[in-house]
Amino acid sequence: xxxxxxxxxxxxxxxxxxxxxxxxxxxxxxxxxxxxxxxxxxxxxxxxxxxxxxxxxxxxxxxxxxxxxxxxxxxxxxxxxxxxxxxxxxxxxxxxxxxxxxxxxxxxxxxxxxxxxxxxxxxxxxxxxxxxxxxxxxxxxxxxxxxxxxxxxxxxxxxxxxxxxxxxxxxxxxxxxxxxxxxxxxxxxxxxxxxxxxxxxxxxxxxxxxxxxxxxxxxxxxxxxxxxxxxxxxxxxxxxxxxxxxxxxxxxxxxxxxxxxxxxxxxxxxxxxxxxxxxxxxxxxxxxxxxxxxxxxxxxxxxxxxxxxxxxxxxxxxxxxxxxxxxxxxxxxxxxxxxxxxxxxxxxxxxxxxxxxxxxxxxxxxxxxxxxxxxxxxxxxxxxxxxxxxxxxxxxxxxxxxxxxxxxxxxxxxxxxxxxxxxxxxxxxxxxxxxxxxxxxxxxxxxxxxxxxxxxxxxxxxxxxxxxxxxxxxxxxxxxxxxxxx
Amino acid sequence: xxxxxxxxxxxxxxxxxxxxxxxxxxxxxxxxxxxxxxxxxxxxxxxxxxxxxxxxxxxxxxxxxxxxxxxxxxxxxxxxxxxxxxxxxxxxxxxxxxxxxxxxxxxxxxxxxxxxxxxxxxxxxxxxxxxxxxxxxxxxxxxxxxxxxxxxxxxxxx
Numbered sequence: 092x093x094x095x096x097x098x099x100x101x102x103x104x105x106x107x108x109x110x111x112x113x114x115x116x117x118x119x120x121x122x123x124x125x126x127x128x129x130x131x132x133x134x135x136x137x138x139x140x141x142x143x144x145x146x147x148x149x150x151x152x153x154x155x156x157x158x159x160x161x162x163x164x165x166x167x168x169x170x171x172x173x174x175x176x177x178x179x180x181x182x183x184x185x186x187x188x189x190x191x192x193x194x195x196x197x198x199x200x201x202x203x204x205x206x207x208x209x210x211x212x213x214x215x216x217x218x219x220x221x222x223x224x225x226x227x228x229x230x231x232x233x234x235x236x237x238x239x240x241x242x243x244x245x246x247x248x249x250x251x252x253x254x255x256x257x258x259x260x261x262x263x264x265x266x267x268x269x270x271x272x273x274x275x276x277x278x279x280x281x282x283x284x285x286x287x288x289x290x291x292x293x294x295x296x297x298x299x300x301x302x303x304x305x306x307x308x309x310x311x312x313x314x315x316x317x318x319x320x321x322x323x324x325x326x327x328x329x330x331x332x333x334x335x336x337x338x339x340x341x342x343x344x345x346x347x348x349x350x351x352x353x354x355x356x357x358x359x360x361x362x363x364x365x366x367x368x369x370x371x372x373x374x375x376x377x378x379x380x381x382x383x384x385x386x387x388x389x390x391x392x393x394x395x396x397x398x399x400x401x402x403x404x405x406x407x408x409x410x411x412x413x414x415x416x417x418x419x420x421x422x423x424x425x426x427x428x429x430x431x432x433x434x435x436x437x438x439x440x441x442x443x444x445x446x447x448x449x450x451x452x453x454x455x456x457x458x459x460x461x462x463x464x465x466x467x468x469x470x471x472x473x474x475x476x477x478x479x480x481x482x483x484x485x486x487x488x489x490x491x492x493x494x495x496x497x498x499x500x501x502x503x504x505x506x507x508x509x510x511x512x513x514x515x516x517x518x519x520x521x522x523x524x525x526x527x528x529x530x531x532x533x534x535x536x537x538x539x540x541x542x543x544x545x546x547x548x549x550x551x552x553x554x555x556x557x558x559x560x561x562x563x564x565x566x567x568x569x570x571x572x573x574x575x576x577x
Numbered sequence: 578x579x580x581x582x583x584x585x586x587x588x589x590x591x592x593x594x595x596x597x598x599x600x601x602x603x604x605x606x607x608x609x610x611x612x613x614x615x616x617x618x619x620x621x622x623x624x625x626x627x628x629x630x631x632x633x634x635x636x637x638x639x640x641x642x643x644x645x646x647x648x649x650x651x652x653x654x655x656x657x658x659x660x661x662x663x664x665x666x667x668x669x670x671x672x673x674x675x676x677x678x679x680x681x682x683x684x685x686x687x688x689x690x691x692x693x694x695x696x697x698x699x700x701x702x703x704x705x706x707x708x709x710x711x712x713x714x715x716x717x718x719x720x721x722x723x724x725x726x727x728x729x730x731x732x733x734x735x
Contacts, residue, residue, distance in 0.1 A: 173661050187705035196599050219604045228604070236707055240604055254608065276658075366607055373646075380654030381646050382672050387705040 106390040110188055111250040119390040121180040123263045124248050130179055130263030140321050141168045143314040144288050148295045155298055167284040174277035182386040183267030184253035188401045194235035222365035243347055257346045272379045275336050282333045289322035340378045341371040592695060592714035600709040610640035612709050624694050632686055643675035676702060
């Protein structure tokens with residue numbers, strides 16, 4: 092019973108206690124991933140290039156050719172910026188975590204189904220038949236739910252996202268069901284903008300050279316050189332990416348599914364995509380003009396005192412054994428130290444050495460062929476190329492290490508690289524395939540401070556030994572990834 | 578609203594939360610929102626099977642309507658795109674309109690059918706569209722073990 096003198100605590104909004112690793116702005120109206128450095132780079136590149144174009148090239152072109160050029164450029168620029176911001180700031184389709192009642196109910200059902208062995212429980216999956224195809228639904232240990240088909244857990248944001256495509260560092264957010272169309276329109280319009288600027292800057296230089304010679308033309312408008320360089324390198328990757336996503340949309344697949352080859356006919360004669368509507372036109376319309384579902388996480392709602400508590404993550408985290416007791420009070424420094432520890436521990440293993448040697452051998456061979464243009468080039472500045480691997484599935488998690496590392500130095504382009512890595516690294520990693528660390532979103536060091544980990548101590552004993560060796564490798568991989576991105 | 582609150586108040590005062598049943602999603606038709614119509618055994622003594630199935634089927638129909646890909650949704654999508662999605666500052670999407678209808682329907686069902694039987698449905702949108710949560714209440718006097726208190730009852734009062 093409330094006493095009349097009880098101090099009334101201000102009502103908090105739900106985004107303030109959101110369990111995922113997201114950042115919120117404008118009092119919960121905007122949400123982004125935790126690492127946003129690359130997003131600012133994207134913004135700067137676009138703004139600077141367009142700024143230079145409008146300042147130095149447009150006056151000349153408007154006079155010499157037609158004033159329509161700056162107008163079209165302006166429209167394209169606004170569209171690009173609009174779709175970029177919309178992609179970056181919107182909720183990609185995050186699935187809220189299960190309440191403790193739901194989680195308990197599910198656990199009970201799973202125990203009944205398994206006939207509790209008491210030792211290490213098997214990976215939790217449920218099979219469902221969709222349009223004649225058998226699809227496995229996986230249990231997410233962090234969110235305590237069976238993931239809907241096509242959903243996936245993003246390790247960087249620590250959320251399950253519906254129709255997860257990939258995590259894109261260039262837009263600083265995951266790309267999922269709710270913002271895929273904005274993402275696609277962003278890369279499409281950016282392709283047009285890049286080609287537009289590139290061609291008109293070249294035209295500008297050519298027209299000037301007719302008058303006063305090539306070198307003098309370059310001296311008169313030095314900004315054009317910078318623009319040409321940026322556009323030249325961007326065109327290949329962005330146009331290629333647009334082409335790739337056009338293919339994905341027309342066949343109604345996600346980047347995730349395409350990389351894993353989930354619906355590839357190579358897996359079996361009867362393997363087909365159960366989500367496809369049958370023809371390209373319907374698939375495109377459904378993806379781009381279909382209904383936009385509302386956000387399932389009520390960011391700006393107020394936390395009611397009677398709302399059900401969320402179930403904290405348990406099983407998956409427990410496989411990291413010894414560091415559990417420290418997890419609940421870790422801060423960023425400790426996370427860094429923890430990650431380093433894991434890296435050092437794993438440094439003796441041949442696995443890490445093998446991985447670290449891989450990134451530099453990026454070849455442009457299309458091992459798996461595929462009818463896609465622009466998949467094989469090795470270029471700078473490719474948005475979203477290496478990060479379909481951002482989510483922690485075992486076959487792709489090691490490529491994510493090498494690609495992620497490489498991306499700091501040399502952003503790679505082309506999913507053929509992924510296939511290469513996937514295949515070369517699959518043998519040593521084969522024994523990791525069926526481990527549920529794929530459910531675990533992050534190494535222990537990366538958990539947010541103050542997360543309610545207390546009760547996870549109890550889960551320690553059961554899962555430690557058989558998984559520890561594998562999980563150590565997994566940890567070291569993740570630790571290295573996290574370190575490289577710090 | 579006043580009548581409904583009165584019912585919920587009664588429920589809260591004279592009954593306590595005994596159990597919760599969760600109706601899971603049915604993914605056999607893909608990723609569209611559907612709930613399983615299988616009748617849970619815990620509700621066998623509380624409500625007629627047909628009433629329960631009708632409720633779930635109606636909800637499923639509403640969700641299918643919300644996610645329908647057809648002429649109207651294309652029009653809305655194209656219009657929104659051409660106005661750079663600013664049009665959603667003034668108008669609601671079709672999905673949101675249907676969600677409001679669903680919420681009204683659930684309130685109605687709770688008042689007329691479920692609360693008199695000591696049950697309460699929670700709108701799936703409050704559970705991230707994962708489950709339909711049905712809370713089972715027992716009379717405080719009669720039940721031996723009662724768990725929790727008013728944790729769920731306030732949620733459908735919107």
